[in-house]
Amino acid sequence: MAEIGSSVEFSGSLSSSALPPPRTRIFKIIVIGDSGVGKTCLTYRFCAGKFPEKTEATIGVDFRERLVEIDGEKIKIQLWDTAGQERFRKSMVQHYYRNVHAVVFVYDVTNAASFRSLPAWIEECKQHALGTEVPRILVGNKCDLQDSIQVGTDVAQQFADTHSMPLFETSAKNPNSQGDSGGANSDHVEAIFMTVAHKLKSQKPLVLSQPPMGSGVTVNLNRGRDDGGDGAKGWGCSSC
Numbered sequence: 210m211a212e213i214g215s216s217v218e219f220s221g222s223l224s225s226s227a228l229p230p231p232r233t234r235i236f237k238i239i240v241i242g243d244s245g246v247g248k249t250c251l252t253y254r255f256c257a258g259k260f261p262e263k264t265e266a267t268i269g270v271d272f273r274e275r276l277v278e279i280d281g282e283k284i285k286i287q288l289w290d291t292a293g294q295e296r297f298r299k300s301m302v303q304h305y306y307r308n309v310h311a312v313v314f315v316y317d318v319t320n321a322a323s324f325r326s327l328p329a330w331i332e333e334c335k336q337h338a339l340g341t342e343v344p345r346i347l348v349g350n351k352c353d354l355q356d357s358i359q360v361g362t363d364v365a366q367q368f369a370d371t372h373s374m375p376l377f378e379t380s381a382k383n384p385n386s387q388g389d390s391g392g393a394n395s396d397h398v399e400a401i402f403m404t405v406a407h408k409l410k411s412q413k414p415l416v417l418s419q420p421p422m423g424s425g426v427t428v429n430l431n432r433g434r435d436d437g438g439d440g441a442k443g444w445g446c447s448s449c
């Protein structure tokens with residue numbers, strides 16, 4: 210009985226300042242594409258604000274996070290930097306696609322083969338039952354290498370239109386270098402991921418408390434750029 214009384218007393222004195230802070234929504238965005246197209250560099254650029262000095266092939270997946278504020282709400286962007294090499298991804302692939310909020314397809318504008326692989330990556334999404342309601346964007350990376358371009362904006366834009374995705378051409382190395390604009394949204398890395406975040410915020414997805422994982426795997430997410438860290442953490446092997 211005494212417990213009930215104290216409970217009532219507590220409720221009555223609860224002020225708004227005593228309420229627990231609202232939970233931060235987490236958006237899981239997977240970044241996929243051929244090995245070497247720059248997935249690690251793009252995610253690192255967004256989360257750490259710089260181009261990594263050196264990278265190694267991603268094994269399994271690397272996580273990077275960044276806390277951003279949109280319309281007064283703090284939102285955690287969780288980027289899953291997936292391995293492009295088949296041998297480094299096959300054991301993990303089912304984890305990539307679980308509870309995904311958005312997909313970023315990356316190709317290398319200086320590597321036509323990486324562009325030709327895009328239908329296979331789209332097919333992989335389909336095979337993992339990723340619904341059409343999940344936002345997707347297409348990113349042509351390495352636009353700083355203007356003399357080596359193999360994939361023109363027009364052909365990339367056509368592909369993006371066919372698959373109802375916005376196209377961005379950018380460079381993780383020099384995000385202010387513009388691609389051939391011709392109808393594409395040439396933009397820097399920050400704006401690309403923020404565009405996705407704005408879209409997701411308006412969709413109000415479920416809160417995830419942490420990335421889903423199999424038993425026996427420990428993942429500690431490092432803090433994002435806004436928290437003062439580089440936002441990088443590997444699951445299997447850290448690339449940076």
Ligand SMILES: Nc1nc2c(ncn2[C@@H]2O[C@H](COP(=O)(O)OP(=O)(O)OP(=O)(O)O)[C@@H](O)[C@H]2O)c(=O)[nH]1
Nearest residue numbers: 244245246247248249250264267293351380381382
């Ligand atoms: N010039 C230039 N080089 C880049 C750019 N982005 C990445 N690179 C280089 O491309 C190489 C591969 O980059 P990563 O980010 O490791 O590629 P990845 O897609 O993560 O590769 P996997 O982990 O094997 O799937 C590295 O040598 C990078 O320095 C860019 O925008 N411009």
